[in-house]
Amino acid sequence: MKVNKIFVEENLQGHESVSRFCESFPKAELHIIDQYENYFQKVKKPYLQKHNNNSIFLAEKRGNLVKAAPDAYGLSGEPHYYYIHAYNCMYECQYCYLQGYFQSPDLVFFLNHEDIVESIRRTYSEHPEGRMWFHAGEFSDSLALSHLSKELPIYFRAFQELPRAYLELRTKSANTKELEKLDPLENIIVSFSFSSHTAAKKYDLKTASISARIQAMYRLYTKGYRLALHLDPIIDSPNLFSDYQQALKELFEKIPANYFSYISLGVVRFTKDVFEQTARNYPESDMLAANFVKSFDNKVRYSKPLRDKILYNMRDMILRMGITKEKIYLCMED
Numbered sequence: 001m002k003v004n005k006i007f008v009e010e011n012l013q014g015h016e017s018v019s020r021f022c023e024s025f026p027k028a029e030l031h032i033i034d035q036y037e038n039y040f041q042k043v044k045k046p047y048l049q050k051h052n053n054n055s056i057f058l059a060e061k062r063g064n065l066v067k068a069a070p071d072a073y074g075l076s077g078e079p080h081y082y083y084i085h086a087y088n089c090m091y092e093c094q095y096c097y098l099q100g101y102f103q104s105p106d107l108v109f110f111l112n113h114e115d116i117v118e119s120i121r122r123t124y125s126e127h128p129e130g131r132m133w134f135h136a137g138e139f140s141d142s143l144a145l146s147h148l149s150k151e152l153p154i155y156f157r158a159f160q161e162l163p164r165a166y167l168e169l170r171t172k173s174a175n176t177k178e179l180e181k182l183d184p185l186e187n188i189i190v191s192f193s194f195s196s197h198t199a200a201k202k203y204d205l206k207t208a209s210i211s212a213r214i215q216a217m218y219r220l221y222t223k224g225y226r227l228a229l230h231l232d233p234i235i236d237s238p239n240l241f242s243d244y245q246q247a248l249k250e251l252f253e254k255i256p257a258n259y260f261s262y263i264s265l266g267v268v269r270f271t272k273d274v275f276e277q278t279a280r281n282y283p284e285s286d287m288l289a290a291n292f293v294k295s296f297d298n299k300v301r302y303s304k305p306l307r308d309k310i311l312y313n314m315r316d317m318i319l320r321m322g323i324t325k326e327k328i329y330l331c332m333e334d
C-alpha cells in the first residue's frame with residue numbers, strides 16, 4: 001500500500017501508534033491537524049485513487065462508538081452490535097459497499113480503543129442476561145493492518161472480563177501474526193469471508209487468496225482459535241457450486257467442517273449508490289452482467305427465484321459437507 005500523507009490529530013502526537021505508522025511509511029508527509037473530521041472527505045477523492053494516493057488519518061473516534069447492527073447481521077435471537085475502530089480498507093473488493101459510503105478511500109484509524117472498550121462495557125451492562133455480540137470490521141478489515149494498529153490485545157483483555165459477550169473479528173486477510181501472539185479466548189471468533197478460488201481472484205482484488213485464507217485459518221485452528229465462515233457475497237457464475245465445493249473441500253480437509261462455529265450465506269447486493277459507483281469503477285466486471293432488480297429493502301439484488309436457488313443449493317451443499325443446520329444463517333436476506 002502506498003501512503004503519501006499521514007494526518008495526526010494534535011492531541012495524539014505522543015501516541016505510540018503514531019511513530020509505528022510513520023516508521024512504516026517513511027516517505028509519507030506528516031501533517032498535524034486539529035480534528036480529522038475537518039479534512040477527511042472534505043474534498044471528494046475518487047475511490048480508485050487508493051491505488052497510488054492514500055492518506056492515513058490517526059484520530060480519535062467521537063460520538064457513538066458502538067452501534068446496533070442491522071437485522072440479520074449474525075445468529076438470530078441475540079443482540080448484535082458493531083464498534084468502529086477504522087474507516088476504509090486497503091483491499092479492493094469490487095462489490096465493497098465502502099466505495100459508495102465515504103467520499104474518500106483514505107484510511108482512518110481510531111486510536112482511542114479504551115473509550116471504545118468503555119462503550120462496549122456500558123452496552124454489556126445494559127443487557128444483564130444472555131449472550132450478545134460485538135463485531136469489528138464493519139467499515140474496514142479487522143486483521144489486514146492489525147500489525148500496525150496493534151489494538152487486538154486491548155480487546156482481548158476487555159473480552160476476558162465480559163464472558164457473555166462474543167467478539168467477531170471479520171477478515172479477508174491472512175495476517176494472523178498479531179493473533180498468534182495472543183492466547184485464544186472462548187468468546188472471540190475469527191471469521192473469514194470465503195468464496196471460490198475463481199471468485200476471489202476476480203472480485204476480491206488485493207485480498208489474500210483462498211489458499212492463503214485456508215492456511216491462515218489452519219494456523220489459527222492449530223492455535224485453538226474459534227473460527228467462522230461467511231460465504232458472502234455469493235456472485236452467480238456458471239460453475240458456482242462446483243467451484244465453491246472445491247474450495248470448501250480443501251478447507252474442510254484441513255479443518256473439520258463442524259469446527260466452525262457458524263456459517264453465514266449471503267447473495268451479492270448493493271445499495272443504489274454503491275451499484276452505480278461499482279459500475280463506474282469496474283465497468284468491465286462480469287459481476288455486473290447479471291439481471292439485478294430492486295428488492296424488498298430497496299437494495300439492488302438478483303431476482304428472488306435466483307437468490308432462493310443459490311441459497312438453497314449452497315445450504316444443501318454445506319449441510320452435506322458436515323455443517324449442522326443450527327450453525328447456518330442467512331445474511332441480510334428476507
Ligand code: SF4
Nearest residue numbers: 089091092093096140
Ligand atoms: S475486505 Fe471488506 S472492507 Fe475491505 S475492500 Fe473487501 S469488502 Fe471492502
